[in-house]
Amino acid sequence: MTVMQQGGAVPGAGGGSGNLYDVLELVLDRGLVIDAFVRVSLVGIEIAKIDARVVVASVDTYLRFAEACNRLDLESGRKAPAQLSDVMEKTAEGGAKGKSKGALTGAVEAFTDSLTGGREEEPEKRPARDREHRSQSRSHERGEERRSTENGN
Amino acid sequence: MAVYVYAITGESHPLRLDDLTGVRGPDDHLRVVRGDSLRAVVGEAPEEIKPDLAGINAHHAVQERLCEDGATLPLSFGFVADDEDAVRTVLEQRGEQFAQRLEEIGDRVEFNVKGTQDEETVLRHILEESEPARRLNEATRNGGGTYEQRIELGEVVANEVQARQQAVAESVLAALRPRARSERLSDPSQQYFVNVSYLVDRDHAEEFRKATEGLMKDRPDGVELRVRGPLPPYSFV
Numbered sequence: 243m244t245v246m247q248q249g250g251a252v253p254g255a256g257g258g259s260g261n262l263y264d265v266l267e268l269v270l271d272r273g274l275v276i277d278a279f280v281r282v283s284l285v286g287i288e289i290a291k292i293d294a295r296v297v298v299a300s301v302d303t304y305l306r307f308a309e310a311c312n313r314l315d316l317e318s319g320r321k322a323p324a325q326l327s328d329v330m331e332k333t334a335e336g337g338a339k340g341k342s343k344g345a346l347t348g349a350v351e352a353f354t355d356s357l358t359g360g361r362e363e364e365p366e367k368r369p370a371r372d373r374e375h376r377s378q379s380r381s382h383e384r385g386e387e388r389r390s391t392e393n394g395n
Numbered sequence: 396m397a398v399y400v401y402a403i404t405g406e407s408h409p410l411r412l413d414d415l416t417g418v419r420g421p422d423d424h425l426r427v428v429r430g431d432s433l434r435a436v437v438g439e440a441p442e443e444i445k446p447d448l449a450g451i452n453a454h455h456a457v458q459e460r461l462c463e464d465g466a467t468l469p470l471s472f473g474f475v476a477d478d479e480d481a482v483r484t485v486l487e488q489r490g491e492q493f494a495q496r497l498e499e500i501g502d503r504v505e506f507n508v509k510g511t512q513d514e515e516t517v518l519r520h521i522l523e524e525s526e527p528a529r530r531l532n533e534a535t536r537n538g539g540g541t542y543e544q545r546i547e548l549g550e551v552v553a554n555e556v557q558a559r560q561q562a563v564a565e566s567v568l569a570a571l572r573p574r575a576r577s578e579r580l581s582d583p584s585q586q587y588f589v590n591v592s593y594l595v596d597r598d599h600a601e602e603f604r605k606a607t608e609g610l611m612k613d614r615p616d617g618v619e620l621r622v623r624g625p626l627p628p629y630s631f632v
Contacts, residue, residue, distance in 0.1 A: 262452055264507065264621055265455060265623055268505070268592070269454060269471070269472045270471065270472050270473075272592075272629040272632075273469045273470050273472065273627075273629045273632060274468045274469060274470045274471060274496075275470075276400070276485060276489075278481070279400060279481070279485070280475050280476075281471075281473050281474050282444035282473035282474075284446050299553060301546060304546045304547075304548075304549025304550045304552075305545055305546065305549055307548070307549040307556070308531075308545040308546070308549040309545075310515075310518055311518055311522060311532045311548060311549075312537075314515065314518055314532075
């Protein structure tokens with residue numbers, strides 16, 4: 243299986259234009275960093291970034307794309323828009339909230355959770371490789387589930 | 396007393412702080428710590444800083460004001476120094492570095508452009524336009540077809556999605572890059588197939604914005620481009 247990783251400096255949240263969500267990543271993740279000062283813990287903010295890592299070319303992604311295509315009712319007009327990232331999101335991170343919502347909503351929720359302390363503390367700046375492993379192993383599990391369901395049909 | 400540090404400016408910055416409030420709320424007035432040739436804008440540090448929306452908003456509003464008035468190095472959210480002396484020490488010890496960055500920033504602002512794509516729209520287009528995708532989709536609908544066919548369909552579609560997004564991303568980058576002094580491109584993510592920040596001369600900000608509006612007119616069905624700016628140059632300090 244070819245696994246292609248995308249990710250990196252990725253937004254913590256998104257939202258409609260004209261509000262703060264689009265600039266959250268800039269305020270939280272960029273800007274001048276002065277290591278002589280103490281920085282407040284940004285617990286939870288990291289979660290949104292983990293969610294944002296994408297395994298594009300995996301069996302699991304393929305199956306989900308196939309499922310999404312199969313589901314499309316090509317005869318009728320467009321239904322309510324969904325984010326492309328819905329597919330990606332389920333693939334990349336099983337535990338993420340907002341699975342059945344637009345990715346943006348999910349991310350905002352993840353962020354909001356962090357504000358209310360609704361999530362467990364995540365180690366700050368977990369190395370990227372760890373996240374990849376996490377995403378991939380979850381993807382595998384989910385892929386297995388999908389297959390067994392389909393075989394059962 | 397511990398201070399929350401917002402930004403660093405040069406000595407010529409007007410530092411209009413009177414009507415600004417800090418992360419602690421409406422009564423959180425800001426003040427200036429003076430180094431030799433640099434200034435830091437600080438406020439009393441909250442007992443506990445939470446990255447809540449009100450706080451982040453306040454932090455951002457301070458940066459917006461300061462950047463409107465002159466070259467500013469906006470700190471990332473959430474930095475606290477032991478006291479004003481600690482801030483002064485940093486201003487002095489790293490004065491040269493900060494001064495150089497202030498000069499690089501000069502009278503420039505940041506624009507951030509994010510692209511999202513509606514899933515259903517792009518999948519419909521792919522099924523309309525790709526014969527293999529259409530054939531495989533027909534074969535695998537309603538539980539038909541083999542596991543291998545489903546994988547193949549997904550692979551065809553995933554590659555198409557990626558190619559289409561890449562094409563849009565490249566056209567966005569090609570259109571905006573020549574109008575900017577500097578570019579900072581994030582890797583594509585599940586949320587944004589393109590996410591890029593530009594450092595733009597303030598004098599050219601309006602032109603830049605118009606260029607982004609032109610891109611929005613040309614964008615493919617289902618693609619949304621969200622442009623924010625002018626912003627404090629968070630990505631370029």
